[in-house]
Amino acid sequence: MATTTKPGICRICSAHCGVIATVTDGKLTKVTGDPDNPMFQGYSCAKGRALPEIHNNPHRLLRSRKRAPDGSYADIEAERAMDEIAAKLQELIATHGPRSVAMYLGTNGLPYPASALMGNAFMRGIESPMFFTANTIDQPGKQIALAAHGHWLGGDVNFHEADSWLLVGTNPLVSKAIGIPGQNPGQGLRTAIARGMKLIVIDPRRSQTAAKAAIHLQPRPGQDVAILAGMINLVITEGLFDDRFITEHVAGFDELARAVAPFTPAYVAARADLIQQEFVDAARLFATHGDRPGMVNAGTGANFARHGSLLEYLCLCLTTICGRWQRAGEPVTRPNAMMPAYTAKAQAHPPYEGWGYGEQLRVRGLTDAVCGMPTAALADEILLEGEGQVKALICIGGNPMAAWPDQRKTLRALESLELLVTLDTEMSLTSRLADYVIAPMMQMETPAMTMGSELIKYYTSGTGIPAPYAQYTERVLEPPPDSDLTEEWLFFLGLAKRMGLELWFVNFFGGGGGRFMESPPIVLPMNAATELTTEELFAQMCSTSRIPFDEVRRHPHGRIYDVHEVVEERDADCTARLDVGNAGLLAELDEVLEEDASEVLDPDFPFRMISRRHNNYMNSSGTNLAALHRGKPYNPVYMHPDAMAELGLQSGELVTVRSPHDFIPSVVEADDSLRPDVVAMHHAFGGLPSEDGEVRERGSNIGRLIPTDIEYDRITGLPRQSNIPVAVTAGVRD
Structure with a gap:
């Protein structure tokens, strides 16, 4: 039995913890914190330590899949899938224009820094403005x-x-x-x-x-x-x-x-x-x-x-x-x-222009903005007929059926598409609706670097690595034998070659940060003859880094570099404020003053539902893994014990949670950390609406309780996804 240990980077979240990965006979068998990493010093979390179970998930796709007319799926070679997808995209663009093609980037695109950038380059290559991300359904x-x-x-x-x-x-x-x-x-x-x-x-x-x-x-x-x-x-x-x-x-x-x-x-x-x-x-x-x-x-x-x-x-x-x-x-x-x-x-x-420019959506007066296109409006853009209607959607590292608000509308939208392509490690709720599911490599099968954990500081205060720290690690293991997996950025490059596109890969830093960075973005021409490995691409992405890429590679456990920068005095001619x-x-404060705070006393909806993080999951990922769910694969509706007693409810009992928009089944659980007038649930669980009977196996989709077109941010389109007025009743509604 051959066993090796290698330093790696966990990329489940933006912390990018340095870890030690154990590989036995070509299989990832253990992940722990790296005691030799100077930043993390042996720290890891439950999600990172579950990476072997995530990699070895029996539901993992090892080959891409194509949907048949009868709804069944069969394996398809990745190269052939690219041929067919490229041909269909060209047909749709020729008939309906570039705007008919949209792309959605979810949080599981985080482990692969080239994927989002190449996906964005592809969309610019076909001249479609319809590039959406999870950012606008979280904290835009x-x-x-x-x-x-x-x-x-x-x-x-x-x-x-x-x-x-x-x-x-x-x-x-x-x-x-x-x-x-x-x-x-x-x-x-x-x-x-x-x-x-x-x-x-x-x-x-x-x-x-x-x-x-x-x-x-x-x-x-x-x-x-x-x-x-x-x-x-x-x-x-x-x-x-x-x-x-x-x-x-x-x-x-x-x-x-x-x-x-x-x-x-x-x-x-x-x-x-x-x-x-x-x-x-x-x-x-x-x-x-x-x-x-x-x-x-x-x-x-x-x-x-x-x-x-x-x-x-x-x-x-x-x-x-x-x-x-x-x-x-x-x-x-x-x-x-x-x-x-x-x-x-x-x-x-x-300050600078942050919204009201670029692409004008056809619903709710929404536009492009520094946070990106309003994802909560994408289902409407798919369903609304007429010029500009979205006919094709490509999803990278995302699961709209679990994550987007208004699940029933999302289902209608995805089922109406002429082409739905997902890049997914398993048959998620969204992939179960897709025409093609492209099976990608997973994070320990690709090289890794901490650039993404640095650049996040340009999106908001209070984030990023508080030190001149960097790490790069090689691939920890090879893909499973007899698999046909692709790296996501190479999938988009493959489409571009087939469609005769000249792509420009812009190493942008987004979120307004690029407006005041002193170094210009890196532009890499990606024409049909370009052949790069991911390692070579990373090197080019880091060609203007403060610490040379080769120096970072010399320290696979990561290093805090001897950089002692201090804030300089204001420029003498600076007048900015x-x-x-x-x-x-x-002006919105006037709206806040006018809102009826007494709505919490509405007898029809006496509780307010808030969102809640789960220590073992990153959104919808891993909910089917015993190592993470530990016997509870569902998301309970947490209630204060006094509120449960008043309703005559017991922990573990099936209940119906109803909002003014829709309802979901759930399992109630006592939690005295809440106010008595508040209930809480984790987002991104649940099955399709037809699978409500499997609530103990799948959980419930909170998105179904949320309309996208009633209470929403007028700039970002983000609907009210917490402080939802709800009622909780015993039993499951038909």
Whole structure:
């Protein structure tokens, strides 16, 4: 029996943990944290340690599949599938135009940095603007807010040095995404608290992160905008803002003060069902504690509950009026390593056009934006007949039937397509509807690098690697014997060759970041004669990196490099300012004031459903694996025990969860971390609507409860996906 161990990078989430992979007789058998990795120091999470089960999943596709007219599937060689798909795409484009072809990139595209870029290059090659991503059904307001507010070119305060931090609707001890750095967040928070940091968490649930907070505000769901506006108002009225920073670097302060004036402590406490003094204490603690106070970050839960763009803007406004950015002479928190070097300066990059440009969708007045095309409108673009109708969809690393809102509409849309292609490791809900399912290699079968974990800082504050760290690892193992697998970026290159396209692979950094990066993007011509390996492509993507690619390759366990950058002084001629008075976004505060906070008392829908992260899953991935679900492959509806007792419910009982839009079956489970008027569920579970009888085997799809065209962000199209009014009743509705 031949056994080897190799360093690798887990790419299930954006943390990109360094791991040690054990391969026995060509099969991945164990993954653990890498004790020789200087950034992670042996840390790994349950998802990463389950990589052997994910790779060896008995449901894994080892060959691509084609759907027959009778709905059955048969294996097809990848090259032949490319021939047929390319021919069908050419036919559709000739008949209906390039806009008839759309692409969707899901979060499982994260492990393969070339895939999204080549998919985007393919769409530009056919001249279709219809490129959609999971970003616009999660937290698109982050990029909208940055465009309206501007960027601070000195960068973020370092969490590991801050004396306070405010988190809104996020649980980074589980998600490893926002606020607490994802590189071993549990240890990072313990160390911070031990040195005196005061963490403030706003969350309707006492999450793992909230349980560690100095102050946990547990409001009614959906009140985060009101709470942040109230905190800003208190900071202003009590003079707790940084007057010097505002005078030198900020515009719109007076407009902000007027807009938040109605959000007094008494009003906010009554509206959000908080103890007024606790709210005041939280705001004062954030504004005044320690010599090095920290920042504000919001997560998926808060963004889902309406007004996500305004929410993120208020997070930036509170951060800015308190002066919570790195200043001249202070260390740069996130200096690049595998990306180009940049000069951090104590000055603003001014606001820029963030929405209302580019492609105009045919529904709800939505357009392209810095966050991308509005994914919640894509089902409508498929179903709406007429010029511009989407006829073909290609999905990379995504599962729309599990992840998109309004599942029944999504089902109608996908079934109506003339061509649906998925690149998928198994027959997911979406792949079960596809005409072609292309079987790709999995993450340990491809080379890996941490560039993606660096560039995420350009999308929002509070993310990215807080050190000049880099890692590159070779392929850990070969694909299974007798398999016919392709790398996703090579699939798109294969289509391009067959369609006679000249592709330009742009190593873009997106999210507005490219607007102020000093190094230009890398453009690689990809014509029909181009033959590159992934390793060679990575080398070219890193050709302008601060740390040469060959140097990074010399340290397969990763390395923290000797880069000691400090924030430079503001340019003498710089007049740019951060804007905290954006009229368009602040006008939404009037809508917030007009919204009926008493709706939580609606007797027909007495509960509010919030979203919840699961420690063992990354969205819909792995829900069928015993190593991850541990005997519970479904997503319960969590309820407070008192609420269950009032309804006469017992844990494990089947129930129906009903919203004004639709209903789903579920299994109820007691959870005293919730408010009694709140229930919680994990997203991206469940089967097709016809499979509701398998709720204990599959779980329930929350997306079915959510309409896309009633309550939505007017810029991003993101519908209300949390704070959903629901009723819970015993038994399963037919």
